[in-house]
Amino acid sequence: MRYADGGGLTAKARQHREAVRLEAAALFDEGVPPKEVARRLRVTAKSAYQWHQAWREGGAGALASRGPGGQRCKLSARCRAKLAGYLEQGPAVHGWDEDQVWTGARVATLIGRKFHVTYSVSGATRLMHRLGFTPQVPTRLAAERDEQAVSAWMEVTWAEVKAPGRPATDGSASRTKPGSPADRPRHARGDAAASPRS
Numbered sequence: 001m002r003y004a005d006g007g008g009l010t011a012k013a014r015q016h017r018e019a020v021r022l023e024a025a026a027l028f029d030e031g032v033p034p035k036e037v038a039r040r041l042r043v044t045a046k047s048a049y050q051w052h053q054a055w056r057e058g059g060a061g062a063l064a065s066r067g068p069g070g071q072r073c074k075l076s077a078r079c080r081a082k083l084a085g086y087l088e089q090g091p092a093v094h095g096w097d098e099d100q101v102w103t104g105a106r107v108a109t110l111i112g113r114k115f116h117v118t119y120s121v122s123g124a125t126r127l128m129h130r131l132g133f134t135p136q137v138p139t140r141l142a143a144e145r146d147e148q149a150v151s152a153w154m155e156v157t158w159a160e161v162k163a164p165g166r167p168a169t170d171g172s173a174s175r176t177k178p179g180s181p182a183d184r185p186r187h188a189r190g191d192a193a194a195s196p197r198s
Contacts (some may be wrong), residue, residue: 014065021051021063028055073127074117084131086110101136102128 020041027037028051038048054062075083080083086093087107090100094110109125111117127136 009055018063018065022060022169024051025055025063027059028052029060065137073130074119075115075127079115080127080131080191081112083127084133086114087128087133104132104135105130107135 020043024037024041024043028034029038030039034048034052035045037043037052038045041048051063073080085100091097091102091106092100094113095104096106104121104125107128108119108121111119111124111127128135
């Protein structure tokens with residue numbers, strides 16, 4: 001049975017799933033058919049049939065866990081510890097002095113420079129998460145930005161835009177037929193109730 005990227009399972013969850021598969025192997029040894037195994041263990045019939053096939057070909061050992069799935073990390077434990085140290089130093093130490101933000105792209109570049117290993121941006125981001133860091137998006141402000149004009153706009157224009165809309169009154173939200181719903185009797189349901197179809 002395949003689980004995407006190890007199913008995102010912890011070691012404990014992997015042990016639990018392995019225990020279920022090994023219980024299935026014991027039932028297969030007793031001659032219990034896969035459909036009944038699925039019912040007893042509350043798994044899908046497809047899983048039970050796949051386990052039965054693996055059990056016939058390799059015994060109970062074929063149903064043992066193979067450990068976490070997914071691709072192995074390209075960096076050794078020692079290199080990952082070094083990378084964590086580099087990340088602690090901050091981006092400025094490594095040539096990014098415009099802001100103090102680690103992005104996935106910067107970390108991928110740093111890994112390439114320091115360890116001569118190629119990482120994609122998403123791979124570098126996942127590695128950062130594993131090391132306890134979070135990637136950040138750098139703040140980009142326009143060079144032409146005028147802070148005084150921005151504050152004036154916030155005080156005057158934004159206050160007008162933010163003001164509440166039209167007052168609530170009986171009537172329609174439609175600007176083309178503002179009074180039509182108010183003219184209708186409360187017990188009538190639309191135009192169909194007022195005039196029968198012909």
